[in-house]
Amino acid sequence: MNAIRTSALVKSYERGKVLALDGLDLAVPEGSVFGFLGPNGAGKTTAIKILTGLVEPTSGDAWVAGEPVAESSPRLRSQIGYLSQDPRFYSWMTGRELLVFAAQLYGVDRAAARRRADELLELSGLVRAATRRVGGYSGGMVQRLGIAQAVVSTPRILFLDEPCASLDPLGRRDVLEFIARLRGKTTVLMSTHILEDVERVCDTVGIIDHGRMVATAETTELGRRFAPPVVELGFETAEAAAAFAAAWTETGSATEAAATVEGEIVQLRALDLAQARASALRLVAARNLPLARLETRSASLEDVFVRLVGGTS
Amino acid sequence: MRRRPFFVLFGKELREQVRSYRLLILGLVFVFFGLASPLLAKFTPEIVKTMTATEGVVINLPEPTAADAVAQFVKNVSQIALFVLVFLTMGSVVAEKERGTAAFVLVKPASRESFLAAKLLTLWLCGTGAFALSAICAYGYTAVLFTAPSVASFVLGCALLLLHVLTFVTTTFFFSTIARSQVVAGVLSFLVWILLASLGSLGIVSEFQPGRLLSASVEVALGAPLPWEPLAGCAAIIVLSFSGAVAAFRRWEP
Numbered sequence: 022m023n024a025i026r027t028s029a030l031v032k033s034y035e036r037g038k039v040l041a042l043d044g045l046d047l048a049v050p051e052g053s054v055f056g057f058l059g060p061n062g063a064g065k066t067t068a069i070k071i072l073t074g075l076v077e078p079t080s081g082d083a084w085v086a087g088e089p090v091a092e093s094s095p096r097l098r099s100q101i102g103y104l105s106q107d108p109r110f111y112s113w114m115t116g117r118e119l120l121v122f123a124a125q126l127y128g129v130d131r132a133a134a135r136r137r138a139d140e141l142l143e144l145s146g147l148v149r150a151a152t153r154r155v156g157g158y159s160g161g162m163v164q165r166l167g168i169a170q171a172v173v174s175t176p177r178i179l180f181l182d183e184p185c186a187s188l189d190p191l192g193r194r195d196v197l198e199f200i201a202r203l204r205g206k207t208t209v210l211m212s213t214h215i216l217e218d219v220e221r222v223c224d225t226v227g228i229i230d231h232g233r234m235v236a237t238a239e240t241t242e243l244g245r246r247f248a249p250p251v252v253e254l255g256f257e258t259a260e261a262a263a264a265f266a267a268a269w270t271e272t273g274s275a276t277e278a279a280a281t282v283e284g285e286i287v288q289l290r291a292l293d294l295a296q297a298r299a300s301a302l303r304l305v306a307a308r309n310l311p312l313a314r315l316e317t318r319s320a321s322l323e324d325v326f327v328r329l330v331g332g333t334s
Numbered sequence: 335m336r337r338r339p340f341f342v343l344f345g346k347e348l349r350e351q352v353r354s355y356r357l358l359i360l361g362l363v364f365v366f367f368g369l370a371s372p373l374l375a376k377f378t379p380e381i382v383k384t385m386t387a388t389e390g391v392v393i394n395l396p397e398p399t400a401a402d403a404v405a406q407f408v409k410n411v412s413q414i415a416l417f418v419l420v421f422l423t424m425g426s427v428v429a430e431k432e433r434g435t436a437a438f439v440l441v442k443p444a445s446r447e448s449f450l451a452a453k454l455l456t457l458w459l460c461g462t463g464a465f466a467l468s469a470i471c472a473y474g475y476t477a478v479l480f481t482a483p484s485v486a487s488f489v490l491g492c493a494l495l496l497l498h499v500l501t502f503v504t505t506t507f508f509f510s511t512i513a514r515s516q517v518v519a520g521v522l523s524f525l526v527w528i529l530l531a532s533l534g535s536l537g538i539v540s541e542f543q544p545g546r547l548l549s550a551s552v553e554v555a556l557g558a559p560l561p562w563e564p565l566a567g568c569a570a571i572i573v574l575s576f577s578g579a580v581a582a583f584r585r586w587e588p
Contacts, residue, residue, distance in 0.1 A: 111346075126439065
């Protein structure tokens with residue numbers, strides 16, 4: 022069952038001149054950690070704002086936890102948690118006060134809200150800053166407080182817009198581990214453009230570009246489906262790599278596998294990798310080119326991302 | 335005990351008024367004018383006499399009365415104190431929109447109506463509290479320096495003045511909801527204030543303008559009957575301003 026679903030979701034601004042979402046179809050399975058990937062301005066934040074009820078769609082439908090988002094009822098909002106891209110909180114409140122306030126907005130009584138706040142302060146490493154004003158927090162501390170307030174009600178569905186944006190490597194690791202622990206219990210939709218984060222914690226990935234979903238698949242499947250493996254040849258010199266690429270085109274092999282050159286590296290993308298590999302080896306031997314290594318490499322998420330949106334962003 | 339989101343928001347607003355020293359500033363300003371108004375009424379003629387006597391000019395000013403003290407109080411509260419109150423109100427909603435804190439609250443199970451209602455109620459409560467302190471001071475000093483007006487009439491007159499103040503707080507609140515910056519909200523509030531004041535020459539409409547409450551409050555405080563037209567005018571402006579704010583805020587997208 023899908024915890025989040027959208028159908029032909031459109032959001033336009035300035036009387037249709039700016040199209041932020043252009044018929045977005047999205048389906049996020051319940052209990053999954055969904056990586057929402059896309060270049061800047063692709064429509065990730067707009068989609069999340071619609072799904073959290075902050076922004077109305079121009080047309081199309083969206084459901085969260087089985088309820089239509091357009092109605093944006095308090096009942097629906099009681100089931101979600103949200104961390105915005107640039108979290109802002111009341112600077113005059115202390116960290117603990119902010120979490121108690123957030124919990125109380127979900128109808129939690131004061132005593133329970135305080136217990137939950139203390140638990141989350143511990144979990145987010147903010148115990149020592151609990152009685153300090155939020156206005157004095159660093160960017161990383163605000164981000165951690167943001168994640169803590171987003172999960173204060175133990176939501177069924179959690180929306181995280183660039184959750185690791187301003188974190189140092191340790192903070193990032195902690196946040197990603199925390200997100201990974203939610204798998205199976207909470208549905209997480211996490212927008213990011215840090216591909217490594219997606220590979221580390223997301224089990225499903227959706228790539229959005231120009232307001233449309235261009236690919237959705239399990240993280241492990243994505244590469245196989247959208248970017249086939251490559252044969253990579255490493256030459257001793259850049260000249261040798263260029264000579265190989267020229268010979269590859271000259272002999273007509275380019276029709277069976279496209280070659281791209283970057284410095285001393287030549288990559289061959291082909292459907293029949295074995296044949297491309299054999300042809301490449303024959304050509305290297307015939308031209309007596311100084312080959313240092315040859316390997317078959319699976320496509321990374323970056324390869325998929327570049328392939329799907331690289332030319333358009 | 336579980337609290338409804340409105341009461342949670344209301345509690346937060348009250349704390350914010352205290353922590354940001356807005357309540358303190360408001361209280362001090364109103365108390366100052368409460369104390370200063372009867373004093374000014376009492377001593378202004380003497381100051382004028384002293385100043386003009388040195389130049390050889392003799393001006394005969396009538397002996398000041400409790401009515402002058404009340405008129406001075408109404409004038410000060412309706413001008414300078416109200417200016418301060420509007421200044422403290424103009425950022426109420428727009429500042430939260432600008433800072434991004436409104437989105438933090440609105441994504442939680444609190445309705446946009448309760449977000450606005452909690453804010454307006456807090457502003458009213460703080461304004462009323464500061465005004466009440468001011469009125470007590472003004473009454474006490476008037477009683478000491480002149481003769482004490484009837485308590486019932488004075489309270490009724492103050493209620494009219496308070497209604498005038500709260501009407502402008504509500505219009506400022508409306509502009510704070512629809513404007514994109516605090517400055518714009520403040521400027522629009524003062525423009526409307528001036529516009530409403532200039533309605534005095536528009537026949538029957540002038541009967542309903544909030545400004546009429548100012549003269550009425552002095553008269554009522556000294557025993558005159560209550561005029562219903564400006565009361566109805568203020569009620570209509572308050573209802574329209576809050577409804578307009580709610581309608582605009584429902585459409586607002588962070």
